[in-house]
Amino acid sequence: MNWDEVFVGDLNFDFAIEIIVRTLIMFSMVLIVLRLSGKKGVRQLSLFEVAIIIGLGSAAGDPMFNKETSILQAIVVFITIILLYRVITFFAGKSEFFERIVEGDPIYVIENGEFVLKKSGDHTFAKDEFFSEMRQQSIDHVGQVKTAILETTGNISFYYFADEDVDYGLPVLPKLYAKKLNVIDEPAVYACSYCAKPARLEQGKNRCPRCNRHEWVLAINDKRLN
Numbered sequence: 001m002n003w004d005e006v007f008v009g010d011l012n013f014d015f016a017i018e019i020i021v022r023t024l025i026m027f028s029m030v031l032i033v034l035r036l037s038g039k040k041g042v043r044q045l046s047l048f049e050v051a052i053i054i055g056l057g058s059a060a061g062d063p064m065f066n067k068e069t070s071i072l073q074a075i076v077v078f079i080t081i082i083l084l085y086r087v088i089t090f091f092a093g094k095s096e097f098f099e100r101i102v103e104g105d106p107i108y109v110i111e112n113g114e115f116v117l118k119k120s121g122d123h124t125f126a127k128d129e130f131f132s133e134m135r136q137q138s139i140d141h142v143g144q145v146k147t148a149i150l151e152t153t154g155n156i157s158f159y160y161f162a163d164e165d166v167d168y169g170l171p172v173l174p175k176l177y178a179k180k181l182n183v184i185d186e187p188a189v190y191a192c193s194y195c196a197k198p199a200r201l202e203q204g205k206n207r208c209p210r211c212n213r214h215e216w217v218l219a220i221n222d223k224r225l226n
Helices: 004-006 013-037 045-063 071-094 094-102 127-136
Strands: 106-109 145-150 156-162 188-192 198-201 216-218
Touching: 013 045, 013 071, 045 071, 071 094, 127 156
Parallel strands: none
Antiparallel strands: 106 145, 145 156, 188 198, 188 216
16 A cells, blocks of 8 residues: 555645645635524524535535536535535525425424324334434423423423422433333332333233333433523
């Protein structure tokens, strides 16, 4: 293997300087376009807007190091993408149906202290990531949450039970959640590790009446600390 070709290739000093200039120009253009879009951060982006960002990044990447791709060509792509973005957002603002096609719908993740399941019985979310979001909101267990909605921007909206209405729920703290049981040793209130349904169980192997699984975690009913 020729390491000189791997790391250097036909790069010379003049073109290295040109790459630096091209990169500074294209990176600045991307920042300007994103700034003009009015977005403050990635968490505010919908899937459609993420696709726009990917398109801008692809258009900006080639002129940074490819001699055959001029900056003017990238500018044409930028203008096309921005015009497309403006047209689509215009129609999305005029039609709720069109907006739903482009942006998608909010997804209910928790209702009445239990995870929402699809008709097939699957989750509508990635559990580990969702648990992390809950912990960042000082949520100890699923029973504290009346409703949780995954917004089209990727943010999660939580609506809580009043303290007097908090029931037993599935713990989301790692050490507690890790203590899963397939066979119950002591009668107590447990929560299904999959759908979060709480139930008072006796000794032995118990199946969840909601999702038919048999993996349980000792439930807790702590009030939420604000």
